[in-house]
Amino acid sequence: MPELPEVQTVLDGVVQVLGGKSITGLECYYPGTVIIDPLLDRDPFPARLIKAERRGKYMILHLDSSACIIIHLRMTGKLVYEPQPDEPHKHERARLLLASDDALRFIDIRTFGKITLLDSCNLAKYLPALGPEPLSQDFNLSYLQQAFKGRKAPVKNLLLDQGLVAGLGNIYVCELLFRSKIRPDRPGSSLSAKELREIVKYTKELLLEALAVGGTSVSDYRQIDDKTGEFQHFLRVYQKRECPVGHKLQNLKLAGRSSFFCPECQK
DNA sequence: CAATGATCCTGTCCGC
């Protein structure tokens, strides 16, 4: 599942592919995948990319026609660059047409992914309120103390809440809680300052390590050239049976997601 | 407001 490191890796690939190249159109092959803001009253193509940014798991492409494209991969979305492709692939839900008949295919088995086309001035309408970026200075001890204050929900659920911190998903939350030695079902308000500091430290450490190897490929995630990331080889608890020391792992259902943890190492 | 649960969707895996 694409989380912050995967989305950032894909976005870096998009910038490489689109660099200087004209975008000539956006085609949709599955109803609902492409959303066009009704307030966008003109054809924004052809256009060039002038800026690409990531907010949480959202990619935002700013075009020189003052329109922008928001892409969310959700569970199984992939962006794959293809020089001069012909027929849409079986699970290809949309396609960004490029100059020279090249394309970026949006392939998404489970169809949850979305591509939104809108005028830049309406961006706020399509981006939900997101918490701070976990790799920024704003994600720190005092922020977490304030954010977890009085919260009875499990720390796992809180870290998955994009309004609280933007970009974490199930895999990295499982992993960062293991590194922090904290059980996923601990109520948010029960964590000590020391434990919150560990969460801040290991969240950043984990994300930087995953970014350095192009993210984690557990199912459908691929980089823009369809290559896998490599961080799946460094996971310590997600979808594992034993922790690195050999303790048997437990799997709790929290926020509807499987939560792998080590009852020995995590307290 | 906080917390929880259902919903969307399809490929894969398991048991019978």
Added chain:
DNA sequence: TGCGGACAGGATCATT
């Protein structure tokens, strides 16, 4: 071999 059911989960919406 094939079928039914469980499972995977990000974001959104509804309910308590």
